[in-house]
Amino acid sequence: MNRFSCALLLVAVGFAGANVCTDDTGHWMFSLAEGVTDYSYGGSKLNTKYYCFEGCLNTGTALQNYKILLAGTNATMLERTRPVKDIVSLHSQAVVRDDDPNAEFCVDDTLRNDVKNALQKSTKNTCKNIVNTLVLNLNRPGWAITCIQFDEFALDGVVTDKNFCSYDAVQNGEIFTIRLAKLDMS
Template structure:
């Protein structure tokens, strides 16, 4: 039954994701998550020309897509499929010498700013996480999303200073936070 559910989800996902807020211009980075129990978005306003987000707690899914203004010329996109167990294992490897988010959030200043802002959150929910990040980071023209899920996610990321995919654990909650400087052209 789980395999059938997964196959149905992947079919719907492929159809939806392929037609979700994208065009032939710019550099698009996307994400889809299943088992979503909380989500929020902020920063720049949603606009189908460069920033889309759709989430539904009834179906437990969230889709997001950004047109990223890359800071460098070599934007190599990395695709990944991850379960919650894999994300927790990855985040728990953090130590003083290695940050598990360094590959998907290459700007060390942004990574530290996100980490510091997350320590200031007063409630463990995505709305509070996004609001705290918006208030503390002060990055006009950036999109910020937060997803809490308990199944799996398919996403892209690019090693660029204008994009960040950051996994964080707070108590029993695991969040995937994505930030992108939007290409609004």
């Protein structure tokens, strides 16, 4: 990562901390993406107590933060930086090895298969259409669903838990990162 990217990342993280909801309770997960070309959110309504999303196509950024109601106590929480080329490479290798790269951070097999099947029903490759398709097909009240299409990099928090799913869909050479989480509305 060059100096400019590092500086931009620090500014973005500072901006995210100042403008996206969080408090000292529960398990908060975040995502910041650069080079955003499309985004959408759905499921539960935005509420600064547990679910926030800000996106701007003019600046090519999207920020999200939400409080997750974890299903278990053994969840592993990580932060990761993901350039788009690494995501494409991972998915290309998975096709050769016949495995699912989404299994690591979308551990619920049923949810992961439901997302995959819903994406196959999606009629357009846009985040709005993907989120609407997921909302209609998954029937998961109390869940946040977001989609971000980007062509640079993302910095995000992930967790290995049944109530969280980070799913990358590569369709026609475009990356759509879909995140689903059961919200802790307490």
